[in-house]
Amino acid sequence: MSLSGERFTAVYRIACPPQEAEARARAICIEQTVEFPERLIEDAAIREQVIGHLAWLQAVGQDRFEAAIQYPVEAAGRELTQLLNVLFGNISLAPGVRLVGFDLSPSLASQYPGPRFGQTGLRDLVQVPDRPLLCTALKPMGLSPGELAALAYRLALGGIHLIKDDHGLSDQSFCPFEERVERCAEAVARASRETGQTCLYLPNVTAPADEITMRAQFAKAAGAGGLLFCPGLSGLDAMRALAADEGLALPILSHPAFQGAYCLHPDSGLSHGVLFGQLNRLAGADAVIFPNWGGRFAYTQAECRDLVAGATRDMGSVRPIFPVPAGGMRLDRVQELREFYGRDCILLIGGDLHAQGPDLVASCRRFADLTVGFPDQC
């Protein structure tokens, strides 16, 4: 066995007493590769070339360390699933280890085209060069396709750029996927013709593994302008496959359902920047929804900043994507969101648009007006 010598780097935060830090880091080097007692490996080439290398280890706080570990590119093969496995497969099961960043090497990075549109491409699609994009959701669950289409029409008429299915809409008896998608796509197209402004309808194509592609193809044929997808339910790689599908070529909005546990505890799981930023980018999302600080959930400002950094940091040819702060945002917080995220974000407001009063179109227009004159950056 002889490998190329090219390696990629993962950075872990480790919670342990100082005297254990190096041993913990070296255990990760083993666990994520050979997963076998080093002394029992007869082949010196495996010991030297396959096992992770500890590049550096440094204290970052009281009983907190960061370790950079370099893995051979060949260990990750040519597959996102196996890259995830090397980055955090078994070690996810150990307490006190959090993946806080990674850098792919050139040959590994070249395997991942990432988002087809990214920030720039999505701006081009909706022809909004310099303001935050406006997004909302079709809900509540229980409305019929016709009722959702009527809702979508008004939202599009009010100037929303991206109208997504609620992530709770799949293919239920009270709202079948195909009828919903056809009617909502038609309604949004009709409103766009009236306003002269582009509005994309993004149906939820999170589905059983063997139906995802069919639903996405149906959505495309029906005139959907993008797709909503929950990688926590259907897998990050299923999203990658959607993004890579040349026959679809639709932007993808990633929803965080079922992914909460990855980030909730600061000493384990994945950092917000890794999960919502780096991994969603490798998996082809063009924008990523997350619960903003101060909403119904409990993310902090620092976690949201880390997320934005992961969504936009240099990853070679992998495009930056839009952060989509959500989870109970309100019109009266748009100013605050403007100041925090700058102009390169998508603002997602759901229920609060309806809480403004009966004239939903007017409420959407007020939402749009609030985003004019955005500062340049976070």
Add this chain to the structure above:
Amino acid sequence: MSLSGERFTAVYRIACPPQEAEARARAICIEQTVEFPERLIEDAAIREQVIGHLAWLQAVGQDRFEAAIQYPVEAAGRELTQLLNVLFGNISLAPGVRLVGFDLSPSLASQYPGPRFGQTGLRDLVQVPDRPLLCTALKPMGLSPGELAALAYRLALGGIHLIKDDHGLSDQSFCPFEERVERCAEAVARASRETGQTCLYLPNVTAPADEITMRAQFAKAAGAGGLLFCPGLSGLDAMRALAADEGLALPILSHPAFQGAYCLHPDSGLSHGVLFGQLNRLAGADAVIFPNWGGRFAYTQAECRDLVAGATRDMGSVRPIFPVPAGGMRLDRVQELREFYGRDCILLIGGDLHAQGPDLVASCRRFADLTVGFPDQC
């Protein structure tokens, strides 16, 4: 809109002060269904029929409560992905909420055939009616297909019942999937002919979304006796699709890579019984690997008992599956494992078989001898 009235039940553990418990539980009823301010829902049928019902709420400790919430079966549609979404999609993002169990209603349960083999079927396949089954892994990563096949031959000769690929073996340049599977399957079949005992080889078919089925079909054609799959990397529903595939009809061993964050913190995520037991069963695993207490990881005895309960509790027609305690198990702990898990488990020992000395066949036979005379139950 008019629904059937049939509901299924999820039980959540909530960490909060007593005065907040009911409001937290009622917030889950909303978050997991309509995700919309209740006062803004005009249609009374949606308020009454779609929103979750709080069936009961009880204190289970200091600032800890359990809430049973009943959801309409129609909300979960006919899809595992959407069932996961209703059970724990958005609420996974909130701190202090853990899903600790669920009961499907009859019509919902009938949609999930679950494991094709389960404990009884897997015992029949390897013709071991009353002892724990023996399992080991092909590793370390870096060995060639020929070296792994030679290893598989000796392990099968020693009486191991299930030989799985290390979960780190996918389709790497140093060990291509097809060559590995063909050679290992052939080696295991040859050893089985010599011993007269059935040994199953389970290659790892965790793969990109659009290649899983092809790899599984290749494995079947090459003579593999089962499949190893990592639902944390490829998705629970992709495993369900494999289990449901009539053309494959192979037992599935589920590996916990990348799933650690779900269970690590007792006040969030999924209980061990839900993730490794109930959800793996709905998703078709016949046996589930997890890190046993006292190994390289940090699960407790209570967590492992909860896991066994989830793997074996009544779920209607969904079969009980084997717990596979692993993660650094050793021959000198077999007695302890016998006492803890009883006979209805699969014992997975990797590196320690190699640490016994150069005669691997003899070490496997000693492993087998240690499992004779197992007590009846946990």
